[in-house]
Amino acid sequence: MYEQYGFEPLETPAFENIETLLGKYGEEGNRLIFKILRRGEHAGTGEADLALRYDLTVPLARVVAQYQSELPRFFKRYQIQPVWRADRPARGRFREFYQCDIDAIGSTSPIVEAEQLGAVSEVLTRLGFGDFVIRLNHRLVLSGLLNAAGVADTQQNDALVALDKLDKIGTDGVADEFAARGIERSVAETCLKAFEVAPDERPIETLGRLERLLGSEERAIANLRAVVSLADSTAAAGKLRVDLSLARGLSYYTGAIMEIAVPDLAGSLGGGGRYDNLVGMFLGRDVPACGFSLGLERIIVVMTERKMFPAKVSRGAVDVMIAVLHENLRSDALKLAAELRAEKLRVDIYPDAGSKLDKPLKYASSRNVPVLAIVGEDEHARGEVAVRDLQTRQQENAPRASAAQWIAKRVRIEQ
Amino acid sequence: MYEQYGFEPLETPAFENIETLLGKYGEEGNRLIFKILRRGEHAGTGEADLALRYDLTVPLARVVAQYQSELPRFFKRYQIQPVWRADRPARGRFREFYQCDIDAIGSTSPIVEAEQLGAVSEVLTRLGFGDFVIRLNHRLVLSGLLNAAGVADTQQNDALVALDKLDKIGTDGVADEFAARGIERSVAETCLKAFEVAPDERPIETLGRLERLLGSEERAIANLRAVVSLADSTAAAGKLRVDLSLARGLSYYTGAIMEIAVPDLAGSLGGGGRYDNLVGMFLGRDVPACGFSLGLERIIVVMTERKMFPAKVSRGAVDVMIAVLHENLRSDALKLAAELRAEKLRVDIYPDAGSKLDKPLKYASSRNVPVLAIVGEDEHARGEVAVRDLQTRQQENAPRASAAQWIAKRVRIEQ
Numbered sequence: 001m002y003e004q005y006g007f008e009p010l011e012t013p014a015f016e017n018i019e020t021l022l023g024k025y026g027e028e029g030n031r032l033i034f035k036i037l038r039r040g041e042h043a044g045t046g047e048a049d050l051a052l053r054y055d056l057t058v059p060l061a062r063v064v065a066q067y068q069s070e071l072p073r074f075f076k077r078y079q080i081q082p083v084w085r086a087d088r089p090a091r092g093r094f095r096e097f098y099q100c101d102i103d104a105i106g107s108t109s110p111i112v113e114a115e116q117l118g119a120v121s122e123v124l125t126r127l128g129f130g131d132f133v134i135r136l137n138h139r140l141v142l143s144g145l146l147n148a149a150g151v152a153d154t155q156q157n158d159a160l161v162a163l164d165k166l167d168k169i170g171t172d173g174v175a176d177e178f179a180a181r182g183i184e185r186s187v188a189e190t191c192l193k194a195f196e197v198a199p200d201e202r203p204i205e206t207l208g209r210l211e212r213l214l215g216s217e218e219r220a221i222a223n224l225r226a227v228v229s230l231a232d233s234t235a236a237a238g239k240l241r242v243d244l245s246l247a248r249g250l251s252y253y254t255g256a257i258m259e260i261a262v263p264d265l266a267g268s269l270g271g272g273g274r275y276d277n278l279v280g281m282f283l284g285r286d287v288p289a290c291g292f293s294l295g296l297e298r299i300i301v302v303m304t305e306r307k308m309f310p311a312k313v314s315r316g317a318v319d320v321m322i323a324v325l326h327e328n329l330r331s332d333a334l335k336l337a338a339e340l341r342a343e344k345l346r347v348d349i350y351p352d353a354g355s356k357l358d359k360p361l362k363y364a365s366s367r368n369v370p371v372l373a374i375v376g377e378d379e380h381a382r383g384e385v386a387v388r389d390l391q392t393r394q395q396e397n398a399p400r401a402s403a404a405q406w407i408a409k410r411v412r413i414e415q
Numbered sequence: 416m417y418e419q420y421g422f423e424p425l426e427t428p429a430f431e432n433i434e435t436l437l438g439k440y441g442e443e444g445n446r447l448i449f450k451i452l453r454r455g456e457h458a459g460t461g462e463a464d465l466a467l468r469y470d471l472t473v474p475l476a477r478v479v480a481q482y483q484s485e486l487p488r489f490f491k492r493y494q495i496q497p498v499w500r501a502d503r504p505a506r507g508r509f510r511e512f513y514q515c516d517i518d519a520i521g522s523t524s525p526i527v528e529a530e531q532l533g534a535v536s537e538v539l540t541r542l543g544f545g546d547f548v549i550r551l552n553h554r555l556v557l558s559g560l561l562n563a564a565g566v567a568d569t570q571q572n573d574a575l576v577a578l579d580k581l582d583k584i585g586t587d588g589v590a591d592e593f594a595a596r597g598i599e600r601s602v603a604e605t606c607l608k609a610f611e612v613a614p615d616e617r618p619i620e621t622l623g624r625l626e627r628l629l630g631s632e633e634r635a636i637a638n639l640r641a642v643v644s645l646a647d648s649t650a651a652a653g654k655l656r657v658d659l660s661l662a663r664g665l666s667y668y669t670g671a672i673m674e675i676a677v678p679d680l681a682g683s684l685g686g687g688g689r690y691d692n693l694v695g696m697f698l699g700r701d702v703p704a705c706g707f708s709l710g711l712e713r714i715i716v717v718m719t720e721r722k723m724f725p726a727k728v729s730r731g732a733v734d735v736m737i738a739v740l741h742e743n744l745r746s747d748a749l750k751l752a753a754e755l756r757a758e759k760l761r762v763d764i765y766p767d768a769g770s771k772l773d774k775p776l777k778y779a780s781s782r783n784v785p786v787l788a789i790v791g792e793d794e795h796a797r798g799e800v801a802v803r804d805l806q807t808r809q810q811e812n813a814p815r816a817s818a819a820q821w822i823a824k825r826v827r828i829e830q
Contacts, residue, residue, distance in 0.1 A: 015499075037463050048452050111739075111749070331644065334533070341419045346421060347421060349526055351521075363488065366487070
């Protein structure tokens with residue numbers, strides 16, 4: 001699906017130089033980065049020089065800065081790889097998890113946001129999700145609101161980190177966090193009040209209200225209007241909701257931010273946003289960029305709990321097992337296996353060659369194998385192979401010379 | 416291919432508890448393990464509690480020990496994941512690289528070795544390798560030869576590490592390493608002489624000579640005879656060569672060991688062997704096991720240098736690019752993109768909506784895109800879309816309503 005949206009595949013190494021990652025994810029992110037000890041003569045110092053990927057966005061920014069001259073002007077890549085965070089594991093939250101990212105480098109056009117919202121919406125819709133909601137906000141709208149509520153510039157990052165937890169800790173919790181960070185309780189209340197959006201308010205209504213409330217951020221609001229309007233022509237149509245309390249924990253966002261939620265999962269299935277300055281931290285000149293990330297394990301958790309996976313016939317890992325009844329017949333069994341594999345079947349040989357059939361028979365049944373091919377001395381003498389259907393328990397003899405084709409036909413009928 | 420040989424997929428986490436990895440790979444391996452700093456309150460101690468996978472075998476042994484009650488009696492899994500070694504990078508040697516492993520747990524039968532040699536040989540043959548050689552040896556044969564040459568038990572591990580470098584450092588280098596480790600130079604000479612195998616000696620000839628030379632290791636030699644004989648009925652037929660100097664650096668092997676070499680690569684494309692005690696280190700009781708690993712990057716290096724990759728028509732990442740000539744037409748462009756994607760095409764939208772065609776035209780050409788769809792005001796007014804073939808430079812108008820099908824047909828003809 002990502003390729004259909006014009007994204008090209010990219011993989012990056014599991015670890016980056018530690019200074020590439022530090023300072024890109026906020027104070028909490030810094031703490032949650034897995035750091036790798038120096039090796040060789042420096043091993044004893046206890047210092048770290050490398051760190052494991054914390055997301056796929058910062059490594060991409062590093063790649064873009066490093067290979068700028070070799071990349072197209074508009075670079076669109078997708079990347080599906082694990083990342084690592086020293087977080088407390090919970091439902092759908094692991095210390096190692098896969099992110100499925102799309103990013104577009106080189107354009108400030110709201111078409112970029114709309115296309116990305118369309119791509120992730122189409123992915124989720126195809127997986128069977130009908131009830132997801134995309135929350136949309138803008139970093140400049142957020143800081144405008146914080147300014148209007150009286151949060152000083154120097155305290156805004158702290159305020160964002162606190163606000164980002166609104167889902168988890170509620171309004172009282174946010175007010176407490178504000179207080180703990182030296183922001184007056186009354187300011188928290190003003191902020192939270194400004195952030196209130198009725199659940200059924202349409203995006204353009206919210207944006208209209210916002211324009212009256214916040215004269216200072218015309219361009220940011222116009223940008224959100226464009227994203228909302230363009231996304232309406234994609235698979236994200238009808239899914240967007242402007243949520244002024246959406247903050248996104250990562251510190252690198254500069255423009256539109258978004259997050260996808262379903263009712264039965266705290267946290268999100270994915271999120272993203274515009275980060276026009278991140279590449280500049282490596283390159284020395286800013287390059288516009290925007291990306292979106294889906295969390296694979298969270299999607300799997302919800303799909304599993306909702307029983308969304310297609311109910312296929314449970315099929316074992318092996319189509320045919322070969323039982324070898326005498327040591328002298330092992331080579332013949334291996335040859336039969338090769339012939340069956342040439343028929344594209346998945347073939348296993350019961351490894352203990354012996355005179356008794358009961359063990360391979362019992363084992364093959366327990367492994368859900370549909371067909372057992374029996375290479376025995378009597379059959380061998382007659383130029384035959386015995387073939388037992390493990391569902392019907394019927395056994396027939398096939399001529400050895402054409403046994404593979406004979407068995408392949410039978411297995412294909414079974415399936 | 417691995418599934419056709421009866422192996423099931425498995426993935427394991429990137430890091431293991433550090434004590435799971437330490438002591439499993441010999442002294443050099445211990446040094447090359449990437450170690451992860453403790454987090455939280457212990458971060459300042461400079462201690463490591465986790466370490467990155469060094470191979471896929473030790474994590475598998477840990478999994479088998481941990482989940483023994485849930486796994487089948489004969490557990491065959493394949494695993495294709497990166498591993499990390501703090502080695503000096505070189506041609507085909509990276510600090511992060513992919514191993515493609517197969518392992519069979521639960522059986523001592525030489526059928527296991529033969530099937531694995533067959534599987535990796537079929538993989539390499541299908542990739543186009545005709546000239547690989549599989550070197551085969553046995554750990555007990557090796558220690559028998561070392562005993563016969565007068566290397567004390569306590570020095571045998573050191574001797575193996577030195578012998579493992581024979582390829583790289585030659586016979587003089589091995590003699591030097593022996594001396595550095597306190598083993599007499601004359602012993603090194605005796606060893607190396609015993610290890611000599613003429614390049615054209617057939618496996619059964621080598622084994623026959625070995626039986627006369629080494630009365631003490633009858634069972635190991637009989638095991639090698641069985642492996643050689645059974646492998647002859649697999650895709651490994653004719654590829655085996657008994658090489659008495661093959662040592663394999665990893666310390667966990669206990670039985671047959673093997674390595675695949677091609678003339679134009681120092682080092683190997685892959686290797687493996689039997690390790691009947693490794694699971695026991697975690698479980699407290701031994702479980703027989705045998706595995707083989709192919710190195711993805713080394714295979715790619717040789718295939719690239721030999722130009723073995725199929726010469727396909729160079730195809731860009733995008734089938735159709737859409738140029739939007741006016742801001743008001745952006746939504747229409749997004750709708751056209753959705754329709755083209757429903758036709759299974761890979762579609763990109765040139766993000767800057769403007770009145771000039773030259774930029775998207777030049778960009779699409781540079782990106783090797785075959786078709787440019789132009790959404791302009793005149794065409795829009797006429798209910799049409801302009802479609803330009805970027806190879807022939809011919810341009811035609813398609814009716815907007817059926818533009819997606821029209822373009823899809825054209826793109827499929829191009830390819």
